[in-house]
Amino acid sequence: MKVGMIGVGLMGHGIAKNVLAQGGFPLAFLDHPGNQPVDDLIALGAIACKTPGDVADVSDVVILCVTGSPQVEAILTGETGVLARLRKGTIIVDCSTALPESTLRMAAAVRAAGGGFLDAPMTRTAKHAEEGTLNLLVGGDEADFQSVRAVLASFTEGLERVGPVSFGHRLKLLHNYVSIGFMALLSEAAAQAADAGVDPAVFVDVLAKGGGAGAALQRLTPAIVTDDVGTVPFFIGNALKDIDYYRTMASASGASKAIADGVAGAIAAVVESGHGQAYIPELARFLRKQQPAA
Structure with a gap:
């Protein structure tokens, strides 16, 4: 199975590397200024392509790993996009974080062009992408999922079909709202503690022994205690985008989003x-x- 990769950024680089090195699949990728360095991928046999359509032209499965819905839509439907050159039976796997309503529209467009579509957003970090231990939340048809399962398994530890198309993205937005919300709440508390002169190590220890324990505390402890901010290489601007996507999804369903509005306001500032x-x-x-001074 020939794999195409569009979006060789912080997460996509690890995916591409493991598709090649662990899965042994031939890989073509979109040459783009936003990519991470790709010398190692080329050394493993990857081929650079000029347009998304060029990637589609040589691929049985195309993995998208870009910022969000506007980028996914442009990649698929643009003049030199994937759909212009899609081969019949090709499966599109969207690992981006995207709006479910957009996902449903793009899936319909791909099916109309003769392909299949899976939304397969990731949880975990760029470190796990490099290690090939991401978790994927896959929405789509069972047959499409099984047809590309070996490719997805090459860069994942947890691989689960969670429902029909759009359910992967719905669950990812729920996941990211909770994850980012926890980290935002903890950051605000850590800021207040620091302003009050509380020893950061004591602050972390008190939370870890009580109700503040959890993944958010584990991930942010190095930043709180030693100013090591590299443990979660995720841009604050992207966190705001994800929260806004969640708020859009919640608004569309009529669900409460009062707390999400507060999180968004703090991050937006x-x-x-x-x-x-x-x-x-x-x-x-x-x-x-x-x-404090930078």
Whole structure:
């Protein structure tokens, strides 16, 4: 099975590497300025393509790993996009974080062009992508899922079909809302503790022994205690995008989103102050009353 990859960024690079090295599948990828360095991929036999259509032309499965719905729609439906050159039977696997309503439209467009569509967003981090231990939440037809399962297994530890098309993205937005919400809440508390002069190690220890224990605390502890912000290489601007996607999904269903609105407001203020390209563990510093020097 020939694999195409569009989006060789922080997450996509690890996916591409493992498709090649662990899965042994031939790989073509879109040559794009937003890619991570690709010398190692080329050394493993990967081939660079100029347009998304060129990728589709040589692929049995095309994996998308881009920022969000506008990018997915442009890649698929643009003048030189994937659908212009899609081969019959090709499966599109969208690992991006996207709006479910957009996902349903794109899946219909792919099916109309003779292909199949799976939404397969990831949980875990870029480190897990490089290690080939991501978790995927897959929405789509069971037959399409099984047809590409070996490819997906090459870069994952957890691989689960969670329902029909769009359910992967719905669950990813729920997951990211909870994850980012926890980290935002913890960052605000850490900022208040720091402003009050609380020893950060004591602050973390108290939470770890009580109701504040969990993945968010584990991930942000290095930033809180030692200013190591590299543990979660996820841009604050992308976190805001994900929360806004969640709010859009909640609004469409009529669900409550009062807490999500508060999280979005706190993160938006940081982005508007010019820190959208900082990693999310830096939130605690940006939320302090008096920010320490960088």
